[in-house]
Amino acid sequence: MAEKKATREALGDGLKALGASMPELVVLTADLAETTRAEYFRRAFPERFFNCGIQEENMMGVAAGLAAAGKTVFATTFAMFAAGRAFEQIRNSIAYPGLNVKIAATHAGISVGEDGASHQCNEDIGLMRTLPGMTIVNPADYTEGICAVEACARLKTPCYLRFGRAAVPDLSAGEAGYRFELGRGRLLREGTDVTVIATGLTVSMALEAAKLLANEGISAEVINIHTIKPLDAGLICRSAAKTGCVLTAEEHNIIGGLGSAVAEALSENCPVLLVRAGMPDCFGESGSAAALLEKYGLTPVDLARQAKAAIARKKA
Amino acid sequence: MEASVRKELTELARKVRVGVIESTNAAKCGHPGGSLSIAEIVTWLYFKEMRVDPKAPQDPDRDRFVLSKGHTAPALYTALALRGFFPWEELYTLRKLGTRLQGHPSMHALDCIDMSTGSLGQGVSTACGMALAAKLDKKDYRVYTVLGDGESEEGQVWEAAMFAAHYRLDNLCAVFDLNGLQIDGEVTKVMNIAPMADKLRAFGWEVCEINGHDFDEIERAFETARKTKSRPTAILSHSVKGKGVSFMENQAAWHGKATSPEEYEKAMAELTAAREA
Numbered sequence: 001m002a003e004k005k006a007t008r009e010a011l012g013d014g015l016k017a018l019g020a021s022m023p024e025l026v027v028l029t030a031d032l033a034e035t036t037r038a039e040y041f042r043r044a045f046p047e048r049f050f051n052c053g054i055q056e057e058n059m060m061g062v063a064a065g066l067a068a069a070g071k072t073v074f075a076t077t078f079a080m081f082a083a084g085r086a087f088e089q090i091r092n093s094i095a096y097p098g099l100n101v102k103i104a105a106t107h108a109g110i111s112v113g114e115d116g117a118s119h120q121c122n123e124d125i126g127l128m129r130t131l132p133g134m135t136i137v138n139p140a141d142y143t144e145g146i147c148a149v150e151a152c153a154r155l156k157t158p159c160y161l162r163f164g165r166a167a168v169p170d171l172s173a174g175e176a177g178y179r180f181e182l183g184r185g186r187l188l189r190e191g192t193d194v195t196v197i198a199t200g201l202t203v204s205m206a207l208e209a210a211k212l213l214a215n216e217g218i219s220a221e222v223i224n225i226h227t228i229k230p231l232d233a234g235l236i237c238r239s240a241a242k243t244g245c246v247l248t249a250e251e252h253n254i255i256g257g258l259g260s261a262v263a264e265a266l267s268e269n270c271p272v273l274l275v276r277a278g279m280p281d282c283f284g285e286s287g288s289a290a291a292l293l294e295k296y297g298l299t300p301v302d303l304a305r306q307a308k309a310a311i312a313r314k315k316a
Numbered sequence: 317m318e319a320s321v322r323k324e325l326t327e328l329a330r331k332v333r334v335g336v337i338e339s340t341n342a343a344k345c346g347h348p349g350g351s352l353s354i355a356e357i358v359t360w361l362y363f364k365e366m367r368v369d370p371k372a373p374q375d376p377d378r379d380r381f382v383l384s385k386g387h388t389a390p391a392l393y394t395a396l397a398l399r400g401f402f403p404w405e406e407l408y409t410l411r412k413l414g415t416r417l418q419g420h421p422s423m424h425a426l427d428c429i430d431m432s433t434g435s436l437g438q439g440v441s442t443a444c445g446m447a448l449a450a451k452l453d454k455k456d457y458r459v460y461t462v463l464g465d466g467e468s469e470e471g472q473v474w475e476a477a478m479f480a481a482h483y484r485l486d487n488l489c490a491v492f493d494l495n496g497l498q499i500d501g502e503v504t505k506v507m508n509i510a511p512m513a514d515k516l517r518a519f520g521w522e523v524c525e526i527n528g529h530d531f532d533e534i535e536r537a538f539e540t541a542r543k544t545k546s547r548p549t550a551i552l553s554h555s556v557k558g559k560g561v562s563f564m565e566n567q568a569a570w571h572g573k574a575t576s577p578e579e580y581e582k583a584m585a586e587l588t589a590a591r592e593a
Binding site: 026047048050052053055057058059060061062063064065066067068069070071073088089092093096097098 | 376380382422423424430431432434435437438439440441442443444445446447448449450452453459471472475476478479482483
């Protein structure tokens with residue numbers, strides 16, 4: 001069994017690992033150093049770490065100014081306050097001038113859990129996808145998170161990185177020859193009856209769902225889309241053309257997120273039946289991460305059921 | 317200040333006003349009122365205060381300028397043209413398709429713009445970031461920003477004010493152009509921001525209050541900013557919206573519209589007469 005770790009750990013460890021070789025790296029936070037794990041960087045490089053206090057709008061502007069003066073900047077806070085509260089600052093001070101700022105957002109999606117709907121950001125991918133030039137990465141596990149932090153740090157353009165609070169199995173660590181490339185989806189399991197496309201914490205669920213389906217003689221292909229923008233439409237369409245139906249899975253509103261991105265790619269290139277698992281255009285609520293994921297149908301059993309529904313509708 | 321220097325600066329500020337009227341008239345839109353109120357400030361910045369080189373607009377050691385009240389770009393563009401960053405004729409492309417002179421400043425469209433602006437309230441934050449970078453790199457460049465009094469109603473301005481004082485950004489100078497008017501009318505009636513000096517001092521800033529059209533007062537304020545250590549400086553620049561064109565002065569209606577042909581002739585006649593005076 002793979003070790004379980006929250007992807008936010010990768011943000012802290014990844015930044016700390018890059019600090020020595022990237023003297024231009026500066027990290028900001030908005031009173032969330034400890035919980036975003038940006039604290040790991042602060043302990044190693046305190047002179048390049050700045051706490052902005054609880055003021056996300058200003059933090060995005062400060063990040064833009066630092067980047068305009070040659071720094072590579074990671075601005076860290078919760079997804080709700082990054083993509084949500086500071087959307088317009090990200091849009092006008094970072095994305096429009098195309099500055100070298102990485103918005104590193106933790107506590108995304110409903111797996112935030114007990115804090116409830118006010119803190120469960122299920123809209124961030126949708127908001128960020130509409131910004132021209134914004135790269136969006138949602139790593140599936142710790143190892144992928146480390147790779148994503150480094151790849152985005154080396155890119156000179158704006159990025160949005162999405163990390164979770166809940167611990168997830170570090171499957172990539174155990175994968176021989178694991179290789180991360182921005183904008184390239186990862187084919188994790190080959191199949192012929194249905195394509196399951198997952199991102200972030202739903203990737204390990206999708207693999208579990210594929211095993212359940214295999215027990216029933218159903219062959220599911222599983223793709224990990226860690227980079228939601230630019231989307232690997234080629235991989236998605238090749239798989240969809242083969243299997244004839246697609247299930248997407250994400251802890252995000254099915255409007256605007258991975259499901260929407262895949263729907264756009266499919267309908268423009270290779271229309272097949274699509275089922276989207278995720279938040280069905282509703283707000284979350286308090287509860288444990290596990291209880292919430294179960295309520296909203298994000299478990300291996302639910303994904304297997306939805307995959308079968310997709311196959312049934314394809315045949316109908 | 318020597319009389320000859322004052323005369324030279326006064327003539328440059330007059331030319332900035334000519335550029336504002338010419339460019340917005342050519343564009344048939346834009347924001348002349350708030351552009352005219354900062355003519356002396358941008359003149360001082362680009363001709364006396366800032367270390368900039370038209371031949372090296374991206375010099376990493378240059379002083380930076382962020383026009384937080386980005387809608388007054390015509391004043392900035394004219395100062396840049398007069399300083400030699402691009403030809404005067406380009407002012408006539410303002411706001412037209414394909415221009416480098418976007419309706420609000422774009423750093424990617426025009427390489428002598430240090431930060432894209434336009435959405436009010438964000439410039440002090442980005443200026444803070446640049447000032448912080450200078451501190452990190454142990455460089456002596458300074459960062460200047462100009463914002464409006466209506467703009468100061470934005471909460472982000474006060475977040476940035478807190479940040480600048482907290483990190484002791486004494487290489488940052490923010491000029492608040494207090495012309496007293498915003499789109500919907502008088503600032504005191506729309507949303508009163510007074511008392512600005514008390515507020516900024518309470519936030520930990522050095523504060524200078526000046527007549528924003530008097531070069532002697534402008535010179536002293538920027539000198540104070542340069543000499544102030546451990547805290548940022550705010551220059552409260554009391555100004556007249558529409559300054560220099562009689563029918564635009566103190567009229568909120570001239571916030572965001574260009575001259576008619578008759579108004580253009582009248583404005584140009586006044587600005588020409590000002591040269592001869």
